Each structure stands twice: as C-alpha cells, then as structure tokens.
Amino acid sequence: MNKFRVHHIMCTNLYKGYGYSGPFCENMTKMVSWLNENQDEPLLLVTHPDEICKRCPNLVDGRYCVDITNHVQKKDEKLLEPLKLNGNKTYTYRQLKEHAQKYLTKEVFEKSCSNCEWYDKGLCRYEDFDWK
Numbered sequence: 001m002n003k004f005r006v007h008h009i010m011c012t013n014l015y016k017g018y019g020y021s022g023p024f025c026e027n028m029t030k031m032v033s034w035l036n037e038n039q040d041e042p043l044l045l046v047t048h049p050d051e052i053c054k055r056c057p058n059l060v061d062g063r064y065c066v067d068i069t070n071h072v073q074k075k076d077e078k079l080l081e082p083l084k085l086n087g088n089k090t091y092t093y094r095q096l097k098e099h100a101q102k103y104l105t106k107e108v109f110e111k112s113c114s115n116c117e118w119y120d121k122g123l124c125r126y127e128d129f130d131w132k
C-alpha cells in the first residue's frame, strides 16, 4: 500500500508542475495523476516521508527531511486534528479530499503553509483548492 503524508493532501491539490528538482517533479506529476485516477485505492496516512518524498533532494537516508525552515513533520502532525484524521490509518484519496473540503479552513491553511517556499512564491492559495 502507498504511504501518503498528511500535508500532501494540500500539495497534490495545488500542484502546478513546480518542484525541487527534475526527478522530484517527474515523480510528483506521476503520483498526482495516479491519485486522481485511483481515488478509491487505500493509502496509509503518515507523518513521515511517503512516495512523493522519495525523489526529493531534501530527503536524507530515505527518512530525514533537511528542509528545517518548513518543519514538514510538525506540519503533518498539526493538520491531523483540524482535518479530523488519524495518522497510521488507511484512507482513500477521495476520503482525504472529502475531509479537506469539509474541515480545511483558510486559517488552518495559512498557518500550515505560510513557511513553505511555494506559498512564498505565490503558487499556493486557499482560493485555488478544488476538491471535486
């Protein structure tokens, strides 16, 4: 079963083809298409690196993210409660989107994303989410 880290619910929805490196973008594009085509496949919701992180240049030893300004693990953990999700549980991508559509407020988004470089570049905005 594919792992899926919590904050990637937002990243996969707002993804516009930009990323940390060529291999990262290739993998991200592939994963976003796969998720959209397989919305009822089970995913293990995690607060650590997942399939998308595998090709990220910030990932060391397959386990540690060196992007210390973005605090990604804390970001995942802090999103669980407002989105009414449980870590290490199985959800489909469709169910994750339903939770985000119902429970992701602009305030939660801003708090979670405002220290991310893609937010800084103006590529991720709450108004652009499309949960259909």
Ligand code: SF4
Pocket: 007, 010, 011, 014, 112, 113, 114, 116, 117, 118, 119, 123, 124
């Ligand atoms: S701002 Fe960063 S963490 Fe938030 S959705 Fe965009 S890429 Fe993901």
